Amino acid sequence: MLEKVLINRINRHIYSHYYINTNQYVFTPQRSTIDVAMAVKDSVEGLIAGELRVLVSLDVNGAFDAAWWPNILNGLKVRGCPKNLYNLTKSHFSQRTAILSTNSVRMEREVSKGCPQVSCCGTGFWNIQYNSLLNLKFTRRAKAVAFTDDLILAIRGEAVSEIENFSNLELSKITARSKSNKISFNEEKSKVMLISRRKRKEVKEIKVYLLNKPLEQVTTMKYLGIIIDNKFKFSEHITYAAERCTKLIHSLSKSAKVSWGLKHEGLKTIYKGAILPLLLHGTPVWIEAFKFDYNKLKYIRVQRFMNIRIAKAFRTSSEALCILAGTTPIIIKTEEVVKQYNIRKGKGSQTQLIDRELELKNWPHPADAVKIIEAKGYQDQTIQAYTDGSKNEHGVGSGVAIFVGKELAVQLKLKLDNKCSNNKTEQLAVFKALEVIESIEITENSPRTASLLTAEFQ
Numbered sequence: 001m002l003e004k005v006l007i008n009r010i011n012r013h014i015y016s017h018y019y020i021n022t023n024q025y026v027f028t029p030q031r032s033t034i035d036v037a038m039a040v041k042d043s044v045e046g047l048i049a050g051e052l053r054v055l056v057s058l059d060v061n062g063a064f065d066a067a068w069w070p071n072i073l074n075g076l077k078v079r080g081c082p083k084n085l086y087n088l089t090k091s092h093f094s095q096r097t098a099i100l101s102t103n104s105v106r107m108e109r110e111v112s113k114g115c116p117q118v119s120c121c122g123t124g125f126w127n128i129q130y131n132s133l134l135n136l137k138f139t140r141r142a143k144a145v146a147f148t149d150d151l152i153l154a155i156r157g158e159a160v161s162e163i164e165n166f167s168n169l170e171l172s173k174i175t176a177r178s179k180s181n182k183i184s185f186n187e188e189k190s191k192v193m194l195i196s197r198r199k200r201k202e203v204k205e206i207k208v209y210l211l212n213k214p215l216e217q218v219t220t221m222k223y224l225g226i227i228i229d230n231k232f233k234f235s236e237h238i239t240y241a242a243e244r245c246t247k248l249i250h251s252l253s254k255s256a257k258v259s260w261g262l263k264h265e266g267l268k269t270i271y272k273g274a275i276l277p278l279l280l281h282g283t284p285v286w287i288e289a290f291k292f293d294y295n296k297l298k299y300i301r302v303q304r305f306m307n308i309r310i311a312k313a314f315r316t317s318s319e320a321l322c323i324l325a326g327t328t329p330i331i332i333k334t335e336e337v338v339k340q341y342n343i344r345k346g347k348g349s350q351t352q353l354i355d356r357e358l359e360l361k362n363w364p365h366p367a368d369a370v371k372i373i374e375a376k377g378y379q380d381q382t383i384q385a386y387t388d389g390s391k392n393e394h395g396v397g398s399g400v401a402i403f404v405g406k407e408l409a410v411q412l413k414l415k416l417d418n419k420c421s422n423n424k425t426e427q428l429a430v431f432k433a434l435e436v437i438e439s440i441e442i443t444e445n446s447p448r449t450a451s452l453l454t455a456e457f458q
Helices: 002-016 033-049 069-078 083-093 122-134 160-180 235-255 264-280 283-291 293-311 321-325 330-345 422-439
Strands: 052-059 097-101 106-110 142-147 150-157 191-195 220-223 226-229 383-392 395-404 407-416 450-454
Touching (some): 002 083, 033 142, 052 160, 052 220, 122 142, 122 160, 142 160, 150 160, 191 220, 226 235, 283 293, 293 321, 383 422, 407 422
Antiparallel strands (some): 052 150, 097 106, 220 226, 383 395
């Protein structure tokens, strides 16, 4: 309980003043793995001008176990953390011990660093610890993006020798800062990849060093479940996802025969809950690869295999399979996912947001508790309106019931688009109830007083 209260107050102070680097995407509100992958993609977009890109993936040894307490305290002090929170954090880090007990042996040792990943405040302290690396003064040719203990360094240049020199320069800065912060990198898991679409013949070997050891150069790099290739065309990711899903579908064949085994509903649930998320993972990042028909055919083939099993159809069925199985064609589904992402982020021509994101500086302080007001005497009102809204696997909808006295006068059932949130269902129900209350007929001698009772929403 104390850890939750402490880290909530610290995060409120840090996020409201934008002290966390914008290139830190983990354990940060309104950020996701797709956002960090899109940031890496944006750093490579200049390839169309014929430039080169180098992606250096650095992996931290021990990750949360490497969080050095003096560096965290210094980070809080530099960012003007309130004195009470600073002192409480300092006390939290003092006189901590780790105990290992067995049947006959008990060992106790003082702990001077580390933030357990499963603890309430570990993730917040890790962001403060790791923030110093992202605040380094990189050259205009470099961009660092962090997600948990994974650090991607994207560097651009016009020649292999030039980009190699800039890569080693930036890595020397990271090495020096990490050494002072007691952070060490795993040279074996750290990789380097040269991205180029040039067709001319040139040496494409690059030597990048970390702690005086050369990093392994690769042609593909798996980052947050997305396969990035050295041409940045994502064809290998589509092939990887299609093959993985095909294996899962073939394994279902043993228990999904035409006349026995899993039924349509069960297979459809497996498709929506297991196959489809694998196919659509990171769609906004690699959607441009669908410009090529050979990439589309890989996903269409996977969906066809699954639709045959859902519909219990013959292998020769093709065109009508999506209708028989009740599934959305995979190409349309990918376009839908990208469009929803762009609407949420306000990108492109999509200016209307489905759920508007509130800026961090406008978030309420954790100490400002929500005031709950009990409705008293609402039964004495002439008009009583009851509203509710819900969102589940069956759809999104709202309901309104309005009583005049003890008689049901108006009943409304409203259906919304599946993209709408639960809050929108509640708000629409309240809005419609107020419209009806304004014009509803009541007896002449009765005062037009009304009470509106709704489910809790924010």
